Amino acid sequence: AQAYLSQVGRERGPLFTGYDTEKPLSTRAINKRVAVLGGEIGIERLSPHDLRHHWAFDALLNHTPLNVVQADGGWETEYMPLRYAHQVGTTGGGATITEEDEPSP
Numbered sequence: 001a002q003a004y005l006s007q008v009g010r011e012r013g014p015l016f017t018g019y020d021t022e023k024p025l026s027t028r029a030i031n032k033r034v035a036v037l038g039g040e041i042g043i044e045r046l047s048p049h050d051l052r053h054h055w056a057f058d059a060l061l062n063h064t065p066l067n068v069v070q071a072d073g074g075w076e077t078e079y080m081p082l083r084y085a086h087q088v089g090t091t092g093g094g095a096t097i098t099e100e101d102e103p104s105p
Helices: 004-009 028-040 048-061 066-073 078-091
Strands: none
Touching: 004 078, 028 048, 028 078, 048 078
8 A cells, every 4th residue: 555655646645535635535436436347347246345355265265374364354353364264165275274263153
C-alpha cells in the first residue's frame, strides 16, 4: 500500500479514492468496481470478500504458516484462517490441520 501511495504522489491517506483523492471510496463503490472488473474477465458477481478468501486459500495452499496468514489477514484469532486451511486440506495440498488446531466453538 505504501509503495502505491508513493507512486501516486501521496504519503498517507486512503488507498482507494474517487475523483476527490482526499476521500476514500465508499464500500459500495469498491464492491461495484470489483464486480465490474470481475465481469470483464468473465467472473460473475466477484466481490472483495471473494478476493480475500482466494488470497487466504492460496497462501495456505502454498504453505504459508497459519500465524502469518492470520496476521496478514488481520484476524484476531485463528478461527477464520483455520476455516480456509480446512478447505486447503480437502484439495489435497497445502496446510496440514491437526486436532489441536481446531478452533473452540
